[in-house]
Amino acid sequence: MINHLFRDFLQNPTRYHEAAAYWVRLWQQMDEYRQWKHEWQYPWLSTGVVAGAELLDGNPIFSACSMSHHLGVRVIQYPPTSNHLEFDHWLDTFGGELGEQGVIRELVIACALSDEVSRRAVELMEMWCRDGRIDEHTHQPVIYDDGFRPIHLTPAMAC
């Protein structure tokens, strides 16, 4: 059973800010020395300013960037749509295409926040900050059946 966190974050600004602070705490738990050394900064991107205020839509709820390493992290949080794990990630570029000057390679995580999602997100963010890549062999994506129930892969199935 998934323990969703801040499921009402879009309805209540106080809960929204608590959820945003939760992501900052997750980020701060990571290797402090490496973050300092690579000059990681947060927040990086904006949700957009509308009528003089930042949108509180969770898109993104957290972002960080290392300009010296041309790496970024962006987390999109949405309300849960099921009682199952909702977690996806992909790599993208910001500010142009790969190989162009000043382009940031970013890890994007899209999720409904839960205990398990927190664990996976930290694992991915650490890997990204440390290596600048995601090892898909050690971080298998969650595969869903037609009813959106997660299928737990055995090592044999994964091969």
Next chain:
Amino acid sequence: MVEWKHRGRVQAQGGGVEESVPWARMSPPSDNEGYKMLADLHDRLLPGEQEHREAAFSEARDFIARVSREGGVHAARAAVQKSFPVKPRPDKRRVDIEVHKGTAFVPESVSSALSTTVEL
């Protein structure tokens, strides 16, 4: 070289697709122009890919409608980068809206007035 005041793009990615419709101009694009960009993007995809992304396109249109009602969205402190992934199936298919600089999706009436001012 022209320094455009308003820059950005709408984009469809994931599932082997990478298509985008950019803008770079002196007046901010209106909400209707935003919808048109999304429609153009939609038209560039194969029917199957369009079908996969219907919900994501719908969310992107809702975003434009929402910010337009308040006068548009501004990339004030930093660039605006929004992704609308296909949920809950995690297949990385998505529609993105990026506002790199300036303002986007102002109401049509405001956009027309600004365009006239720029032309003058």
